[in-house]
Amino acid sequence: MKPPRFRYFAPTSVDEAVELLSTHADAAKVLAGGQSLVPMLNLRLARPEVLVDINRIESLSYLRVEDGHLAVGALARHRMVEKAPEVAARVPVLQEAVRHVGHVQIRNRGTVTGSIVHADPSAEMPAVLALLDGSVRVVGPSGTRDIPWQELFLTYFTTTLGPDELAVETRFPLPPAGAGWSFMEVARRHGDFALVAVAALVTADETGRVKEARLSLAGVGGTPVRPERAEALLAGQALEDDVLAAVADAVREAIEPESDIHASAEYRRHVAGVLAGRALRAAMERARRGGEG
Amino acid sequence: MLPESSRHRIRVTVNGQVYEREVEARLLLSDFLRYELGLTGTHVGCEHGVCGACTVQLDGQPVRSCLMFAVQADGREIRTVEGLAPDEERLHPIQEAFWEAHGLQCGFCTPGFLMTVEAFLRENPDPTDEEIREAISGNLCRCTGYVNIIKAVRLAAEKLRAGR
């Protein structure tokens, strides 16, 4: 298990990186944290001719709260997000989710933006992006654009990013003040890919009913899924058993999971409904406490 | 059919010593440490980033050396198990704790555990058992069932706190 040959470039600016990507187009792959790409290289399943390593573009290593967003630079490692006080304070669901990403060695190296554009449908970060209606900022030869998550993910490991475009930032809109949150995951072992993961965000009115609820799921198809009908069902409701049962049904309708050796599609469908209910309850609990953990 | 591989001159500090070498771009950091520098204490168990045997510290933080290329370590600081003990006579308190608690059997996974635990205890000097389990869950051990490793980490934390 040794990687095949490739040519390696380590640009120190975004412009330089984009130029390299334009020159080599389909032959090139961006290397950020490398925690998904390098295993595939070692297994010789990925064989790009050129690697553009962006780890030397120091300007991309940042976390900022700005104009209602948490902006996560392309070199911000999972660990940086996990430990950042502003993430804990402003986007706690992201912090809760990031703890499920691999193990500490992986989180020290892997990047949030890399995980998102890698577009593994079982991964946590894309599900959080969908939950918060976030976007990815990309720079290409013709300039900068923001791709909303709905337009980003096509299917398994496939996004609408052009081969000459570099994702430079992930933009998570800040959840409403006082929103409760939860991220729950069923994985075979701690740190494994999710069989199913559910993120929930809930705001409550004075009577303890749902004002707005959002759900986002991973592991249930080719992309992260927001079950819109389930979300709509929740508005104005108290989280009683019958409401949650209807929500679970709506969640199960909204997804098309696959079977693999670890879990059947039926299992994933079932557990998606279960976790949705549990995550909503946990999020509501926090919403009642005014969004405090 | 196969593309050419680029070669690069790198300068890496490993356990305080500076090494300059020319490497092929695809050379894994784990192989660089083991075969170019002869630091065979870093072991390779899976080469796909799960087992943690190859864990080293990059600028003080544990990373999997099988998921990095040597060229990426240019200008950085690496610490391996060979850099843990203060000298030939003494072991590091974490090494002592693994010895006393029988935290190793075949010893193959041990260097990876030590490098993970050293960074962990720097951040969290007085961890709970649950925190210890979580911290070492990226390192697989097939011999010990982890029971004595957890005991060793607890003991190491005590030793380090006492030595402070």
Add this chain to the structure above:
Amino acid sequence: MQIQGSVTFDAPPERVWELFNDPEALRRATPGCERLDKVGEDRYEAVMSVGVAAIKGTYKGTIEIRDKEPPHRYRLAIEGSGSPGFVNIDASMEFVPAGGGTQVNYSWDVQVGGPVAGVGQRVLGGVGRWLIGEFFKKMQAELRADAS
């Protein structure tokens, strides 16, 4: 791995049959198909670059159309191999009149082997389904392009 489904085409079975026997259309619609050379009656040699994201492999192999019953059904036998492993497909395609159009019922028995099977099982089903879906979408586009 079994992948089944049906797709509707806006043309009668005779026309759809023709489309599904047109090597140029098949080549254009097959994801990653770089070459499709006729080497005998209903027999082609193909080079395909298939995969998702960085995990792409080039497969060389043969495609054979068998058991033809125009314009009702045929079978596709596809065999390819490359460095990521091998893919063998036995696909049955059925062309059924539906209203003014044609419903194509397909049942693909996909056998994947070698490294990609041992590593990619988690996503093979989903990716396979997606690729087949892309193929039919493009065939629909071929039909429309032809009609316009």
Add this chain to the structure above:
Amino acid sequence: MATRYFGQPIKRNEDPRLLRGRGLYVDDVQLPGMLHMALVRSPYARARIRRIDTSKALAAPGVVAVITHADLPANLQGPLPPLIPHPTLKHHKTQFALAPGQVRHAGEAVAAVVAESRYAAEDAAELVEVEYEPLPAVVDMEKALEPGSPLVHEDIGTNVAAHYTQVVGDVEKAFAEADLVFEEVFRPDRGQAQPMETRGVVAVYDRNLETLTIWDSTQAPIRIRSGLAELYGMRANQVRVIAPNVGGGFGPKIMMFYPEEVLVPWLAMKLGRPVKYIEDRREHFFATNQERDQIHRVQVAVRKDGTILGIKDVFLYDTGAYIPYGLIIPIVASCTLPGPYKIPNYHAEFKAVFTNKTICSPYRGAGRPHGVFVMERIINRIAEELGIDRVEVRRRNLIQPDEFPYDVGLIYQDNAPLRYDSGNYPGLLDKLLKLIEYDQWPARKEQYRKEGRYVGLGLALYVEGTGVGPYEGARVHVEPSGKVWVATGVGTQGQSHQTTFAQIVAEELGVRVEDVEVVTGDTGAFHWGTGTFASRAAVVAGNAVALAARDVKAKALEVAANLLEASVEDLELADGQVRVKGAPQRAVSLGQVAVAANPLRGTIPPGQEPGLEAARYFNPPQSAFSAGGHAAIIEVDPATGMIKILKYAVVHDCGRLINPMVVEGQIHGGVAQGIGGSFYERLVFDENGQLLTTTFMDFLIPTAMEVPDIAIDHQETPSPLNPLGVKGAGEAGVIPVPALFVDAIEDAFSGYGLRFREVPLDPNRLRQALAEAGVPGAGSTAA
């Protein structure tokens, strides 16, 4: 009173080097001019090889040689030698160094590439063009027995390698007299040992000395040495095999031979340069032996008081594509089934079946988990059918302490009668119940149920045959420095021989444990023996060490008696000295005695051999039988099928303990592997024989998050069969885990009529079963 070493939890001699990263594993061996081998492996489970074109690979940069079957010398072209024959093993088919025109499992080696680096070798391996004619594969052992099934070996006309039956008593009569008769089918699935270090071989040939030196991560260096010498037509002493530090073994690292073990030394001789092969993890999944799939169809005859009258177990054993290791696993499974219970009438019958899958050979437990799983499931079924508590059913069938030696009536894997040497099974059970607080369990379980939690208690008992022959040996040698040097043939893969053997010597010679250096696994240091497997090293080699140390002691006393002008009876060994009892100032150091025993001038008595040294062998008359009981409390989330182990308890009896810390470590590791094999680890083959689990992303070894703390209590019933009174402990931890695991889960859902007959379970299977049984929350309408 001299310091005691035997029985003490002493820190390990081997650790300081390992902790500093200064072990020597095979991949750490680096020699000037070394070449690297990579193999081209079949992607098909069954195929004919039509053509191999190596020209492109040969032209690739850095490539030195590309070898196919046709390039091998005649002695390496045939099937490799069989390891353990058995009279009923009619078709002892063995593997090839490189496939000769046909492959029989995915991953079988087809060609070898040798290059200047592993990177270059892998590049070139991709360029070897192999044209295969794929053939239908047989993957399922039941289907392999159907008429018309594809044949793994066409020439024998069957997929049955062996059919073997052993009978005790009159089984038909037992069934005729029974109050209750039932049948069950159990299906343990396939798994793998997966040591953290994969396999590796390095070889270098010295043309001037005509000697071949091989570093091999094997559990049996001496046998590899002897076998290779024979294969290559060399004298045994021309070949030295060193198993340096071995990064875990657990069974599969003993094999005669893996293809790479034959190819690498031959290539080193042929090419005149050192050659290294390090198996990568993906290769390990299909190129290193596997185990565990069996199908047991068992019928049971019981009296209404719960006593078992008879058992008829007919099972299939999946051996994979070849059967080099013979019938050890199914024989051990048959012989382990009765366990601590009296089974007066027992019919054990199996067929070993070829399939187009990787070869099976013993993995820690080696059939024992199967026997225990079947037996303990039977006991629970009896308890359920008769409404008797499961512990009470066990009690009523246990062999009593006054019934030893107890003859089970079977022939064991060592071809000796299966006769338990010593034990106290009711004692074990009592200790186990106390450790798990069984008397409080009904109340606790009720409380959990009230809280809506599903928590169950499982337990299982077992007897483990350990310490099989034929023999091991050891040489104990005292240096002039007073330090003791011990060499033995068994290798170590983490079992702590450098410490436990040192303790045995320290106890006999009165020296400090750290002053005893033990060399294992180097045929240059000691060249008689078989290897480390089947929980035998401490028993067989340990006793050889003790006998050799006792001889050294006798000699030391004799020589010192001369030096001190005292009689032997008045002397003792302590603190590194031989001294006069009661007059410790009259003493000579052991080092001085060693010098005196090997004088440069003067005389030594006629008949006395030079040096303070002795070599001895120990040949056990039969196996020594360890026993134990495990219990666990496990919680299940019925909505997701996820589990949490709340408590785990072990009571273990391996005779006298040499080092309790080491024994407990062995148990911990075994339990973790047992947990893996019960819920996480499964090798999945598709219907064409493709292995779908070839990374640690899919084959799920438990992490520290999945393994609980483990409470251990010991019982010591010394073995009367060896001087130290010890029994083996290496495999104990893994054996009963699958049995108690499903017991706990069934208990958690008692009242729902669940019965699990397969292992490993997983969240998917478990939740499915709970949904089908109507457990609230598990059904598909649950929120």
